[in-house]
Amino acid sequence: MQPKSPPNPGRRKFLIGATSAVGAVGIAGAAVPFISAFNPSAAAEAAGAPAVADISKLAPGEMIIVEWRGTPIYVVKHSEESINEIDKNLERLADPNSDTEVQPSYAKNKYRSRKPGISVLSAVCTHLGCAPKYYPQLGVVDFDSEWQGGFFCPCHGSKFDLAGRVYAGVPAPDNLTVPPHYFKSDDVLIIGEDGDLA
Amino acid sequence: MVTRIMNWFDDRLPLTATIERHLTKYPAPINMNIWYLAGVLLVVVLVIQLASGIWLLMNYEATAEGAFASIQYIMRDVEYGYIIRYMHTTGASAFFALIYLHMFRGMMYGSYQKPRELLWVLGWLTYVLLCALGFTGYVLPWGQMSFWAAQVILSLVGSIPVFGEELLTWIRGDYLISGITLNRLFAFHVVLLPLALIAVVFVHILALHEVGSNNPDGVDVKKFKDEDGVPLDTKPFFPYDVMHDLYAIGVFLIFFVTIMFFYPDGGGYVIEYVNYEAADNLKTPEHIVPSWYYTPFYAMLRAVTFPLFGLSAKFLGFVVMAAGIAIFVALPWLDRSPVKSIKYKGIYSKFFLALFVVSFFVLGYLGSVTSTPGRTLAAQIFTVTYFAYFFLMPFYSKYEKCKPVPDRVSLS
Ligand code: HEM
Ligand code: FES
Numbered sequence: 001m002q003p004k005s006p007p008n009p010g011r012r013k014f015l016i017g018a019t020s021a022v023g024a025v026g027i028a029g030a031a032v033p034f035i036s037a038f039n040p041s042a043a044a045e046a047a048g049a050p051a052v053a054d055i056s057k058l059a060p061g062e063m064i065i066v067e068w069r070g071t072p073i074y075v076v077k078h079s080e081e082s083i084n085e086i087d088k089n090l091e092r093l094a095d096p097n098s099d100t101e102v103q104p105s106y107a108k109n110k111y112r113s114r115k116p117g118i119s120v121l122s123a124v125c126t127h128l129g130c131a132p133k134y135y136p137q138l139g140v141v142d143f144d145s146e147w148q149g150g151f152f153c154p155c156h157g158s159k160f161d162l163a164g165r166v167y168a169g170v171p172a173p174d175n176l177t178v179p180p181h182y183f184k185s186d187d188v189l190i191i192g193e194d195g196d197l198a
Numbered sequence: 199m200v201t202r203i204m205n206w207f208d209d210r211l212p213l214t215a216t217i218e219r220h221l222t223k224y225p226a227p228i229n230m231n232i233w234y235l236a237g238v239l240l241v242v243v244l245v246i247q248l249a250s251g252i253w254l255l256m257n258y259e260a261t262a263e264g265a266f267a268s269i270q271y272i273m274r275d276v277e278y279g280y281i282i283r284y285m286h287t288t289g290a291s292a293f294f295a296l297i298y299l300h301m302f303r304g305m306m307y308g309s310y311q312k313p314r315e316l317l318w319v320l321g322w323l324t325y326v327l328l329c330a331l332g333f334t335g336y337v338l339p340w341g342q343m344s345f346w347a348a349q350v351i352l353s354l355v356g357s358i359p360v361f362g363e364e365l366l367t368w369i370r371g372d373y374l375i376s377g378i379t380l381n382r383l384f385a386f387h388v389v390l391l392p393l394a395l396i397a398v399v400f401v402h403i404l405a406l407h408e409v410g411s412n413n414p415d416g417v418d419v420k421k422f423k424d425e426d427g428v429p430l431d432t433k434p435f436f437p438y439d440v441m442h443d444l445y446a447i448g449v450f451l452i453f454f455v456t457i458m459f460f461y462p463d464g465g466g467y468v469i470e471y472v473n474y475e476a477a478d479n480l481k482t483p484e485h486i487v488p489s490w491y492y493t494p495f496y497a498m499l500r501a502v503t504f505p506l507f508g509l510s511a512k513f514l515g516f517v518v519m520a521a522g523i524a525i526f527v528a529l530p531w532l533d534r535s536p537v538k539s540i541k542y543k544g545i546y547s548k549f550f551l552a553l554f555v556v557s558f559f560v561l562g563y564l565g566s567v568t569s570t571p572g573r574t575l576a577a578q579i580f581t582v583t584y585f586a587y588f589f590l591m592p593f594y595s596k597y598e599k600c601k602p603v604p605d606r607v608s609l610s
Pocket of ligand 1: 233234240241244297300301304307314317318319320321322324325399402403406410411412526
């Protein structure tokens, strides 16, 4: 039998409020494992070991691809003439002075490299992550009539110069990232660690 | 005997009532035309996808090491495995072809207008779910296209200002696209999204049967009823519509199996050739092109090449692309026309609908080819005309001169 009006409406209101609040806390608590399980697992976090590259056989103008944390790293040895021309294109670049912090401090220089003449660049396009292709040749190419050498991303046409600096007016917003790296010796490059910063 | 069995059920389940409500007494307008077949064909394809998908699952392996090989295994070693796979790939393309026709029908006949707004919103939800299903499924074979599509599409999330990068890592479950990512997309593709799709389709059809079907004239058939309260311009769905639906299903299946048996790649559109190469995380393919059914939106993404209001071009591209898909849901509230069907709407509505169709196809083409400065400009123009159909609708649909709508449906 249903009483006409519930006795003690104040108490009922309080009870409804209190049970709802407890229920909401319970749901929030239950959501924690579901949301957290999406984070990188301990194993995925540990997988970032540094990569070692032998660069003794790298000839001027050549590039090798090194895998670091599952992503491609381009190591390019520049030819004498391309180094000399590095400033030729400045007005077409979006961030010629590398003001955006996508490189360690030791690579914030004209060549965006720790060692002039050797670029170590993360080949993850700063647009949507494709691997740009290396086009060292100068002059007329499919995508540019005054190409100064550099990288062209096949996905949406972003262009980068030989130092990984992005052109203006392309989808990619930033220069290519320079990963932490150091030269253990003239021939051995370590990617993923800064080494001795001095 | 039959009556006794039915009575036994009816006492325990609204069986007869359900059959009458949804089949033998569901009033279908007599002037429904060929455009009204897409809905039932969508249900057929849904069943095909579920069946072929479950069977694929019996041999598919969702790991970065094993996925590509398990597809080869299905194609070569599992008896009739290649048919099961081609059924599923052909079904995916058919699903999108039909859903676009189905949506376009609604746009032509104003089927989204009152009282069918919720029906439309539910339909739109199935479309969004289907887009997610298509994407997650595409990643599973772990070929070159799978990998780089996952890379590009998920990276879009990273373009969200402030917390984009963290969100991206959270979604990937890793600092790059990896087997971990594959595994979670797999869980979405085979469990979460199909469950949600089935549920929404079910409610979509419930909503349809609540408000009743619209028709090519956009007139309300419930205005004139016979003495039993049955709308005059309707016939029962069963047996009349079921019969000609069966005929349509037959014709559809002939097309379907022709592609499945003889052109399973569909010229590179149903299955992209680059995906016959195993995923290589160090090398992007020369041309990355999404499946044909996403190309209009991909063209929009690429069309945004300039930052605006302090937002990066890539985030804006993402927003425009998402808006291209999302905007359909707003149609019921954008259309201010007193009439439903394009037949009686004014010249502006006709013009803008035609412009929309042209934009959709041109963008679809542009999204499937490499970009050049000229093509980017074209994509920008047609992105604008695409959205013009929607954003100008409140104005042109309100102020244009419509033709008088007849009281009853016409059969010509
Ligand atoms: C899995 C996807 C879908 C399935 C299985 C499905 C199924 C159906 C079926 C069986 C009908 C009745 C037959 C017909 O009128 O064609 C229907 C009607 C309708 N659907 Fe869908 N549908 C789907 C997606 C969509 C989408 C994406 C939209 C729009 C955004 C939509 C909007 C409508 C509307 C407005 C009607 C009523 C049309 C009218 O009476 O003129 N549906 N749907
Ligand atoms: S991913 Fe390189 S341009 Fe889009």
